[in-house]
Amino acid sequence: MNAITKRPSALTEAQFHYCPGCGHSVVHRLTAEVIDELNIKDRAVVVAPVGCAVFADKYFDVDSIQGPHGRGPAIATGIKRAKPDSIVFSYQGDGDLASIGMAEIVHAAARGENITVIFINNTIYGMTGGQMAPTTLVGQVATTAPKGRNEKLQGNPINVSEMLAQLKSAKYIERVSSDSAPNIIKAKKAIKKAFQNQIDGLGFSFVEVLSICPTNWGTTPLKGLDFLREKMMAQYPLGVFKDVTAANKEGK
Amino acid sequence: MPKIEVNEARCKGCQLCTKACPKQCIEMSDTFSTTGYYPARLAKQDCCIGCGMCFQVCPDIAITVFR
Numbered sequence: 060m061n062a063i064t065k066r067p068s069a070l071t072e073a074q075f076h077y078c079p080g081c082g083h084s085v086v087h088r089l090t091a092e093v094i095d096e097l098n099i100k101d102r103a104v105v106v107a108p109v110g111c112a113v114f115a116d117k118y119f120d121v122d123s124i125q126g127p128h129g130r131g132p133a134i135a136t137g138i139k140r141a142k143p144d145s146i147v148f149s150y151q152g153d154g155d156l157a158s159i160g161m162a163e164i165v166h167a168a169a170r171g172e173n174i175t176v177i178f179i180n181n182t183i184y185g186m187t188g189g190q191m192a193p194t195t196l197v198g199q200v201a202t203t204a205p206k207g208r209n210e211k212l213q214g215n216p217i218n219v220s221e222m223l224a225q226l227k228s229a230k231y232i233e234r235v236s237s238d239s240a241p242n243i244i245k246a247k248k249a250i251k252k253a254f255q256n257q258i259d260g261l262g263f264s265f266v267e268v269l270s271i272c273p274t275n276w277g278t279t280p281l282k283g284l285d286f287l288r289e290k291m292m293a294q295y296p297l298g299v300f301k302d303v304t305a306a307n308k309e310g311k
Numbered sequence: 312m313p314k315i316e317v318n319e320a321r322c323k324g325c326q327l328c329t330k331a332c333p334k335q336c337i338e339m340s341d342t343f344s345t346t347g348y349y350p351a352r353l354a355k356q357d358c359c360i361g362c363g364m365c366f367q368v369c370p371d372i373a374i375t376v377f378r
């Protein structure tokens with residue numbers, strides 16, 4: 060009898076500090092498996108965010124940098140331009156990317172930087188204790204929206220993938236989910252494509268992953284999955300919002 | 312017969328694997344692990360079909376599937 064599963068070599072042996080059930084852990088594994096499969100461990104660079112994934116550099120056994128809140132895409136831009144052979148990915152939460160870092164992600168996409176962005180949407184500021192994020196659902200309770208997000212007071216959630224897909228220079232935008240084994244396998248395919256695009260020089264690639272934050276949602280991991288499927292997916296439908304990489308490949 | 316092994320030191324008792332298993336082969340232990348969680352374990356022999364679903368959902372890479 061043989062083991063048919065293994066810890067990817069692009070991860071260190073360090074135990075994740077994430078809470079039980081946290082989506083970050085799943086996406087770390089998927090990303091590390093992709094790095095292994097594409098054989099890019101020696102030239103991959105992770106740009107860690109501010110947020111629960113701030114210690115991502117402890118887990119990914121690749122070169123790393125941790126930047127100021129939300130500035131990942133700008134840092135990734137600099138590294139990629141200075142060292143074009145490196146494979147640079149910015150790993151960001153929704154507070155980091157869609158709140159304080161909204162300008163950086165929009166302009167990196169608009170410039171068509173040849174980088175990969177992994178965007179963990181858990182509809183909340185996890186690290187700081189559950190404040191409302193731009194992605195928080197209407198009606199969802201947060202410490203800064205104790206009665207639930209109110210459309211009249213706080214407006215509506217931002218669908219980042221749909222928004223970035225409007226930009227001409229963005230090449231590949233997909234939203235996936237980490238809630239079930241089949242969806243996790245699909246998520247990995249999307250992440251792999253987002254890295255392959257960069258290797259092929261095809262341009263800005265962005266994968267949004269719907270993830271649970273049971274701790275700040277005040278629930279259990281299993282009930283968190285129900286919330287993700289019933290509520291999050293209604294606001295954030297899964298799918299490819301843009302993919303012009305096939306056309307670009309032919310034109311190359 | 313396929314089987315799984317749970318690395319108790321890594322398992323955080325999130326229970327996601329119990330729901331993901333199509334054969335309901337996984338249950339939670341009723342004794343604490345050294346890290347302070349109730350870890351997952353294979354509930355019955357000759358149950359596992361080695362599909363790997365539990366591995367896919369396990370956030371902490373605590374499960375190894377053998378086939």
Ligand SMILES: Cc1ncc(C[n+]2csc(CCOP(=O)(O)OP(=O)(O)O)c2C)c(N)n1
Pocket residue numbers: 109110111112128151152153154155156159179181183184185186187192272
């Ligand atoms: C300049 C600056 N402003 C605010 C903070 C406080 N802060 C730390 S993490 C965070 C939000 C994290 O939320 P998210 O990006 O969604 O990450 P998660 O923890 O949910 O993965 C904030 C506001 C900070 N560290 N630096």
Ligand code: SF4
Pocket residue numbers: 076077078080081082083111181185186271272273274275
């Ligand atoms: S607070 Fe939320 S996002 Fe942060 S580690 Fe815990 S579950 Fe994950």
Ligand code: SF4
Pocket residue numbers: 314315331332333334335336337358359360361362363364365366376
């Ligand atoms: S490998 Fe499949 S059948 Fe075996 S325990 Fe895991 S999910 Fe269940």
Ligand code: SF4
Pocket residue numbers: 080317321322323324325326327328329350351368369370371372373374
């Ligand atoms: S999914 Fe992993 S961490 Fe969660 S209970 Fe099962 S073995 Fe433990």
Ligand SMILES: [Mg+2]
Pocket residue numbers: 152153154179180181182183184185192
């Ligand atoms: Mg968040």
